[in-house]
Amino acid sequence: ANSTWTIGQRPDHPLHKAARAAGLTALHCALLGTPTAWIGMLVAGWRDQSAVPPDTDSVISVIANLCHAAILSGIQRLSLAKAETNINRLEVEIDSFFESLQDTLITLNENLNVIKVNSAISRSLGYQPEEIIGRSVQDVLVGPEDITATLLDALGHQRLAEQTRVPLHRRDGTRLPFHLRVVPSSHEESSSLLLILRDQSEQQAIEDQTETLSQRALLGELMAIFAHEVRNPINNISTGVQLVASRLGEEHP
Numbered sequence: 001a002n003s004t005w006t007i008g009q010r011p012d013h014p015l016h017k018a019a020r021a022a023g024l025t026a027l028h029c030a031l032l033g034t035p036t037a038w039i040g041m042l043v044a045g046w047r048d049q050s051a052v053p054p055d056t057d058s059v060i061s062v063i064a065n066l067c068h069a070a071i072l073s074g075i076q077r078l079s080l081a082k083a084e085t086n087i088n089r090l091e092v093e094i095d096s097f098f099e100s101l102q103d104t105l106i107t108l109n110e111n112l113n114v115i116k117v118n119s120a121i122s123r124s125l126g127y128q129p130e131e132i133i134g135r136s137v138q139d140v141l142v143g144p145e146d147i148t149a150t151l152l153d154a155l156g157h158q159r160l161a162e163q164t165r166v167p168l169h170r171r172d173g174t175r176l177p178f179h180l181r182v183v184p185s186s187h188e189e190s191s192s193l194l195l196i197l198r199d200q201s202e203q204q205a206i207e208d209q210t211e212t213l214s215q216r217a218l219l220g221e222l223m224a225i226f227a228h229e230v231r232n233p234i235n236n237i238s239t240g241v242q243l244v245a246s247r248l249g250e251e252h253p
Contacts, residue, residue, distance in 0.1 A: 002057050003029045025049040028056050030064035104197040110190055112137045124199050126171030143168040154182040176201045
């Protein structure tokens with residue numbers, strides 16, 4: 001609330017005492033803000049009380065409100081600038097993390113067009129990130145199995161989806177197996193998908209080698225059993241022949 005002091009009144013407030021000590025005859029004060037949440041005070045003083053305009057209180061109030069609005073606007077601009085700085089720093093950190101991952105990350109819009117991709121795609125599928133931005137995902141993830149239904153289901157129902165051993169063709173035509181994870185994201189006006197591709201060719205090679213070794217071990221075991229089963233009858237026949245030969249004597253051929 002506004003307050004007014006003129007010469008002749010008892011100076012109860014320190015401001016009033018300071019005004020009288022400074023030789024002022026009138027003092028008008030207005031809070032910057034509300035009585036319960038004020039951030040400062042606007043003070044105007046006059047040496048000649050007769051020079052005080054009759055509408056001083058209303059003018060002081062208007063000026064105080066303008067000063068309050070200007071201060072709040074400055075605080076908001078400062079907060080906005082700090083927020084933008086933090087957002088920019090966070091975006092840089094996210095981009096750095098995005099690029100540092102070994103997995104291939106592809107972001108799609110609701111039309112299944114590529115809007116962002118990390119550099120890992122050059123290792124996994126042989127594309128440069130900048131050449132597939134804006135392209136349909138069907139032109140990038142090419143393989144004998146159509147994954148469009150999986151992507152649309154994840155986008156429409158906003159739920160995670162996963163497929164393993166998805167065969168995809170690299171740019172040079174080489175076919176490799178990938179683990180595909182689809183993470184949907186919904187905003188106020190649009191939806192998007194994050195595709196996470198992990199090359200499973202090394203894992204498949206290990207599993208294939210393990211399977212080959214298992215088959216060879218099984219074959220060796222079967223050959224050992226076969227040799228044992230065949231060797232016993234042959235040994236029995238040889239022993240029988242030797243026994244018969246010993247009984248017949250040397251004169252028999």
